[in-house]
Amino acid sequence: MPLAASRDTRHRTKQEFVYRTLRDAIIRCELPPGDRLVIDDLARQLSVSAIPVREALQLLQSEGLAVNVPHVGATVAPISRESIVEVFTVMEGLEIVATRSAAQRAAASDLEVLRGIVDAMDRALAGGQPEQWADLNNRFHATIARLTGMPMLQEMMERALDRWDRVRRYYFSGVLVHRAEQAQQEHHALLAAIKSRDLPTLESLVRQHNQGALSSYTAYVQAVPAPPTI
Numbered sequence: 100m101p102l103a104a105s106r107d108t109r110h111r112t113k114q115e116f117v118y119r120t121l122r123d124a125i126i127r128c129e130l131p132p133g134d135r136l137v138i139d140d141l142a143r144q145l146s147v148s149a150i151p152v153r154e155a156l157q158l159l160q161s162e163g164l165a166v167n168v169p170h171v172g173a174t175v176a177p178i179s180r181e182s183i184v185e186v187f188t189v190m191e192g193l194e195i196v197a198t199r200s201a202a203q204r205a206a207a208s209d210l211e212v213l214r215g216i217v218d219a220m221d222r223a224l225a226g227g228q229p230e231q232w233a234d235l236n237n238r239f240h241a242t243i244a245r246l247t248g249m250p251m252l253q254e255m256m257e258r259a260l261d262r263w264d265r266v267r268r269y270y271f272s273g274v275l276v277h278r279a280e281q282a283q284q285e286h287h288a289l290l291a292a293i294k295s296r297d298l299p300t301l302e303s304l305v306r307q308h309n310q311g312a313l314s315s316y317t318a319y320v321q322a323v324p325a326p327p328t329i
Contacts, residue, residue, distance in 0.1 A: 113147050118155035120145060125164050125175055126261050128268040136165060136173040162258075178269055183316050186262045191309035193256050194240065198301045201246035202293045209246055210294050216242060217286050224283055232279055233267055239286060243293070270319055278315045282308070 121141070124130040136159075142152045156173045159165035166176045176182075201209075216239045223232040237260050244256035267274070285308045292301045 113151040114154045134175045187313040
């Protein structure tokens with residue numbers, strides 16, 4: 100599949116351009132798990148030399164999105180049951196901190212922003228638009244992280260959401276359409292607890308939200324070990 104150039108305008112060097120383009124393609128599963136990342140082929144597609152591609156692959160390997168397979172070379176990292184558990188474990192920890200902080204800091208205008216996102220998610224779900232719902236889900240959780248005023252937490256949440264997005268896209272048809280309705284009810288409950296600044300309830304809801312998603316994905320992986328390629 101031809102690679103689409105990264106939509107992220109932050110890159111300033113060829114290495115950053117290649118890294119962002121490959122990373123976006125891996126997250127979107129345009130480069131699915133197990134795909135070979137052949138330096139010469141990628142350099143030709145992206146109209147760069149081999150050097151920035153090699154440097155970008157090293158960054159992707161350090162991030163866990165690519166692996167070096169002996170006698171094969173660099174490939175897109177697999178999505179294993181263990182990696183799914185890791186994603187939701189990290190998300191749970193980050194969201195416990197984020198929701199508690201957001202509840203203590205959020206102004207009325209911030210709550211209106213969150214309410215607008217949740218309402219848009221309701222409309223997407225009712226209209227049979229699960230992809231739009233998933234994008235709004237990311238925005239909801241990223242907005243909560245932003246309300247903490249903690250740049251490091253925001254960055255970590257962004258990376259965790261990217262990992263969730265990759266899992267979601269790979270197992271999309273088997274999980275999200277069945278999980279979204281319950282997850283949306285949980286979003287309403289989270290928003291209500293943030294608004295009331297009910298910290299004990301928030302922690303319980305965050306754990307329920309992430310453990311429910313984890314159970315859905317791991318059950319699907321065990322039942323269907325080889326999902327269709329996106």
